[in-house]
Amino acid sequence: MLSRAADSLFWLGRYTERAANVARGLNVAWRLDGLGTGEDWHRILVASGCEPGFMEKHGKVTPEAVVDFLVRDPDNPSGILSCFAAARSNARQVRTALTVDMWSGLNESWAQFRNSAPEDFQGERLPEFLDRVRERVLLFNGAAQDTMLRGEAFLFVQLGTALERADNTARILDVKHDMLKPGSNGTVEFAQWQAILQSVSALRAYHWIFRERLDPARIAELLILRPELPRSLVACHSRVTEVLEMIAAGQGGRRGECHRLSGEITASLRYGKLSDILEGGLHDWLTRMIGRTAQLGGAIEEFYIQGG
Amino acid sequence: MGSAFNEMGEGPDHSAAYAEVARWLAATPPEELAAKRAEAEYLFRKVGITFAVYGEGGDPERLIPFDIIPRVLARAEWDRLAQGLSQRVRALNAFLADVYGAREILRAGRIPENLVLRNEQFRPEMEGFAPPGGVYTHIAGIDLVRTGPDDFYVLEDNCRTPSGVSYMLENREAMLRLFPRLFSRHRIAPVSRYPEELLETLKAAAPERAGPDPTVAILTPGHFNSAYYEHCFLADEMGVEVVEGADLCVENDVVHMRTTAGPRRVDVIYRRIDDDYLDPRAFRRDSMLGVPGLIAAYKAGNVALANAPGCGIADDKAIYPYVPDMIRFYLGEEPRLANVPTYLCERDEDRAYVLSHLDELVVKLAQGSGGYGMLIGPHATREQREDFAARIRANPSHYIAQPTLALSTVPTLCGDAVAPRHVDLRPFVLSTRDHVRIVPGGLTRVALREGSLVVNSSQGGGTKDTWVLDEEASSPGQSQSQSQSQSQGYISC
Numbered sequence: 001m002l003s004r005a006a007d008s009l010f011w012l013g014r015y016t017e018r019a020a021n022v023a024r025g026l027n028v029a030w031r032l033d034g035l036g037t038g039e040d041w042h043r044i045l046v047a048s049g050c051e052p053g054f055m056e057k058h059g060k061v062t063p064e065a066v067v068d069f070l071v072r073d074p075d076n077p078s079g080i081l082s083c084f085a086a087a088r089s090n091a092r093q094v095r096t097a098l099t100v101d102m103w104s105g106l107n108e109s110w111a112q113f114r115n116s117a118p119e120d121f122q123g124e125r126l127p128e129f130l131d132r133v134r135e136r137v138l139l140f141n142g143a144a145q146d147t148m149l150r151g152e153a154f155l156f157v158q159l160g161t162a163l164e165r166a167d168n169t170a171r172i173l174d175v176k177h178d179m180l181k182p183g184s185n186g187t188v189e190f191a192q193w194q195a196i197l198q199s200v201s202a203l204r205a206y207h208w209i210f211r212e213r214l215d216p217a218r219i220a221e222l223l224i225l226r227p228e229l230p231r232s233l234v235a236c237h238s239r240v241t242e243v244l245e246m247i248a249a250g251q252g253g254r255r256g257e258c259h260r261l262s263g264e265i266t267a268s269l270r271y272g273k274l275s276d277i278l279e280g281g282l283h284d285w286l287t288r289m290i291g292r293t294a295q296l297g298g299a300i301e302e303f304y305i306q307g308g
Numbered sequence: 309m310g311s312a313f314n315e316m317g318e319g320p321d322h323s324a325a326y327a328e329v330a331r332w333l334a335a336t337p338p339e340e341l342a343a344k345r346a347e348a349e350y351l352f353r354k355v356g357i358t359f360a361v362y363g364e365g366g367d368p369e370r371l372i373p374f375d376i377i378p379r380v381l382a383r384a385e386w387d388r389l390a391q392g393l394s395q396r397v398r399a400l401n402a403f404l405a406d407v408y409g410a411r412e413i414l415r416a417g418r419i420p421e422n423l424v425l426r427n428e429q430f431r432p433e434m435e436g437f438a439p440p441g442g443v444y445t446h447i448a449g450i451d452l453v454r455t456g457p458d459d460f461y462v463l464e465d466n467c468r469t470p471s472g473v474s475y476m477l478e479n480r481e482a483m484l485r486l487f488p489r490l491f492s493r494h495r496i497a498p499v500s501r502y503p504e505e506l507l508e509t510l511k512a513a514a515p516e517r518a519g520p521d522p523t524v525a526i527l528t529p530g531h532f533n534s535a536y537y538e539h540c541f542l543a544d545e546m547g548v549e550v551v552e553g554a555d556l557c558v559e560n561d562v563v564h565m566r567t568t569a570g571p572r573r574v575d576v577i578y579r580r581i582d583d584d585y586l587d588p589r590a591f592r593r594d595s596m597l598g599v600p601g602l603i604a605a606y607k608a609g610n611v612a613l614a615n616a617p618g619c620g621i622a623d624d625k626a627i628y629p630y631v632p633d634m635i636r637f638y639l640g641e642e643p644r645l646a647n648v649p650t651y652l653c654e655r656d657e658d659r660a661y662v663l664s665h666l667d668e669l670v671v672k673l674a675q676g677s678g679g680y681g682m683l684i685g686p687h688a689t690r691e692q693r694e695d696f697a698a699r700i701r702a703n704p705s706h707y708i709a710q711p712t713l714a715l716s717t718v719p720t721l722c723g724d725a726v727a728p729r730h731v732d733l734r735p736f737v738l739s740t741r742d743h744v745r746i747v748p749g750g751l752t753r754v755a756l757r758e759g760s761l762v763v764n765s766s767q768g769g770g771t772k773d774t775w776v777l778d779e780e781a782s783s784p785g786q787s788q789s790q791s792q793s794q795s796q797g798y799i800s801c
Binding site: 002 | 568
C-alpha cells in the first residue's frame with residue numbers, strides 16, 4: 001500500500017476515535033457539572049490536550065466556552081467538528097481503500113455536523129448531541145469492521161483507532177488520578193468514579209467483573225490491566241501489537257522499532273502489577289505511559305510512512 | 309432555437325427509440341418525477357460525487373446537476389457514430405506519430421508547417437520518440453453535437469486528459485436504482501465494462517519488459533483537482549493505486565511508488581496531470597505536482613505514460629479544421645463524421661467573413677477550454693461583438709469561428725415541467741496498437757438554462773444517462789428468483 005494512503009488511513013482511525021473520545025469527556029464534565037464540582041470543565045480541557053489553545057483564546061473557563069471550543073471551534077484541531085472534517089479529508093484521499101459504507105457513513109456524519117450552531121449543542125441539547133457523535137463513530141467503526149477487506153488498509157485504520165483509544169484512556173485516568181488515591185471515599189468521589197467508568201463505557205463492566213462496590217484501586221486495575229475491557233490500556237496496546245504483527249506478517253516479517261516498542265509496552269501492561277504502578281504514583285506512571293504512546297505513534301510513522 | 313431538432317420527436321410522432329420513454333413521461337405525474345430527482349440528488353451526495361469549483365464563494369463542493377430523463381440513441385445510430393469515432397481517433401494517433409516522427413503530412417503540404425511546429429501544444433521533447441505500443445492518445449473524448457436525424461458533428465477532440473467518464477458510469481448506476489422497471493422495458497447496452505477495458509488498454513501500453521501483469525497507477529494532481537473523484541473512482545474500479553507526484557520517485561530512470569513495504573516499480577502511469585506539470589525537469593520548473601525525472605524514465609522506455617505527452621497538438625482548435633484531411637491522408641478514407649465548418653481568423657478570407665457575420669457565429673479561442681472566453685454571436689450584445697471584433701483584429705491567430713448550430717434537444721425535467729433542452733455527447737474512445745474500443749454511450753451534457761447552448765458543468769450544465777438501445781425490447785418475464793413456497797401457497801388458497 002502507498003505510504004501516503006497508510007498515513008491517511010491511520011489518521012482516519014485516530015480522528016474518528018478522537019471525536020468520540022472528546023464527546024465522552026464532555027459528557028463526564030456535563031454530568032459532574034450538576035454536582036457542583038465545576039473544575040471538571042477545566043479537567044476535560046487538560047485531558048484532551050486542548051488547555052493551552054483554549055486559554056489563549058478565552059482566558060477563563062466557562063461551560064459554554066469549553067463546550068464551544070471542544071465541539072465547534074474550527075481553530076481547535078482536536079474539536080469534534082474539526083476531527084470529523086480531518087477524518088473526512090483523510091478518507092477522501094484514500095477513497096479507493098474504503099468501502100462505500102464507510103465513506104458514506106463518515107461523509108454523512110460530516111455533512112450532519114459541519115453546520116452545527118451553538119443552539120444545536122449548548123445547554124440542555126449537549127447530551128443528545130454527544131450521543132449522536134458517539135453513535136456516528138460507532139457506525140463508522142461497525143462499517144469498517146463489517147465491510148472492509150482484511151488487507152493492510154483495514155489494519156492501518158485499526159492501528160489508528162487502537163492507538164488513539166490507548167492514549168485517551170490514559171488521559172482520562174490521569175485527569176482523575178487524584179480521585180483514585182486508595183482510601184478516599186465520599187459522595188463526590190463516588191460520582192467521579194462512576195463518571196470515569198461511564199466515559200469509557202465500563203460502569204457495567206466493573207460490576208460484572210468485580211461484583212463489589214466501587215473502589216479506586218479496582219477502577220485503576222480495570223482501566224489499566226484488565227484485558228476483558230476493550231478500552232483498557234492493556235487491551236488497546238495488545239491490539240496495537242497484534243495489528244503491527246499482522247502488517248509485518250503480510251510483508252514477509254519486515255519489522256522495525258515500532259514493533260519492538262509496542263511489544264515492550266504491551267508486555268509491561270500484560271505482566272504488570274497494580275501495586276507497582278501505584279507505588280511510584282499513578283500520575284507519574286500515566287505521564288510516562290502517555291509519553292511512550294506518543295513515541296510509539298512517531299515510530300509507526302517513521303517506519304511505515306516516512307521510511308517506505 | 310425553435311427549429312432545433314427534438315430527438316424524442318414532437319407530438320404523436322415519437323422516434324421509435326423514445327417510444328417507451330415517452331409513454332413513461334406521459335404516465336408519470338410531475339411530482340413523482342420531482343421526487344425521483346430529489347432521490348437522485350441524495351444518492352449522488354451520499355456517494356460524494358462532487359466536483360470542486362474554487363474562487364466563486366459558497367460551498368466549493370458542487371454536484372453536477374443530474375437529469376433523470378435519459379437520452380436515447382438507437383443501435384443503428386450508435387453504430388454509425390462508433391465507426392466514425394474509431395476512424396477519427398485512428399487518424400489522430402497517426403497524425404501524432406507523424407508530426408513527432410517523419411512529418412509526412414507537413415511535407416505533403418496538407419497542414420501548414422507553422423501551425424504545427426510553432427504551436428504551443430507541440431512538444432519538441434517528443435520528437436523522434438516512439439511511445440511503447442505506438443499509441444499517443446490511449447483515451448480520447450470526442451465531443452459530438454447533433455442537428456438532425458442523421459446529422460452529427462464533431463465539436464472538438466479531447467486527446468489529452470478527457471474527463472467525465474465517471475459520470476457516464478455513475479449516472480447509469482443511479483438510473484438503475486431509480487427506475488428498475490423502465491430498464492426492464494428496454495434492452496440497453498451496458499457501460500459497466502469501461503473500467504475493465506480501460507485497464508486492458510493501459511496494460512497494453514506497458515513497456516515489454518514489464519511482462520504480462522504490469523503495475524498500473526493513476527497519477528492525480530490531488531484532492532483539490534475538480535476531477536479527483538473520477539481519478540479515485542477509476543482506480544477503485546480497476547483495482548490500481550491512485551498516486552500523487554510525491555508518491556513516486558525516479559531512480560536510475562526507473563519509476564517507483566513509495567509503499568508501506570518499501571519502493572515498488574511502476575510500469576504504466578495513467579496520468580491526469582497536464583503535460584506542463586508532469587516533470588519539473590522537463591517542463592514547468594515550478595511544478596509541485598509532478599515527478600522529477602519522469603520524462604527521462606519515459607524516454608528510456610522504462611515506464612509508459614497514457615496519454616503520451618504532446619497530444620495537445622492533435623486537439624488544438626487550430627488543427628481541428630484539418631482532421632478530415634488527416635483521415636483522408638493517413639487512412640485513405642472519407643470522414644464518416646463531419647466537422648463543424650470552421651473559420652480560421654488568421655486566414656484573411658475567413659477573417660473578413662467572420663468580422664462581417666459576428667451576429668451569426670460562435671467565436672472561440674484557438675487554445676483554451678471550458679467555455680470561458682467565447683462569444684455566442686446571436687446571444688451577444690453589440691458591445692460584446694465589437695469587443696470581440698477588436699480582439700480578433702489584434703490577434704487573429706488566437707481565434708476561430710463556427711456557425712451557431714441548432715443543437716438537438718432532449719426532454720429534460722426543468723422545475724416541475726418537462727421541456728426540451730440542448731445536449732451534446734462525449735463518447736470515450738480507447739486505443740491500443742491494434743484495437744479501438746468504445747463503450748456504447750458516453751456522457752450526455754445538457755444546457756439546463758432555457759435556450760442556452762453551453763453545456764459545460766462550470767457554466768450551469770448538467771448530465772444525463774445515455775442509452776444505446778438494442779433493437780428488440782427485452783421480454784419482461786425474466787425468470788423470477790425463488791421464494792418460500794408456503795407464502796405463495798397461503799395466498800393462492
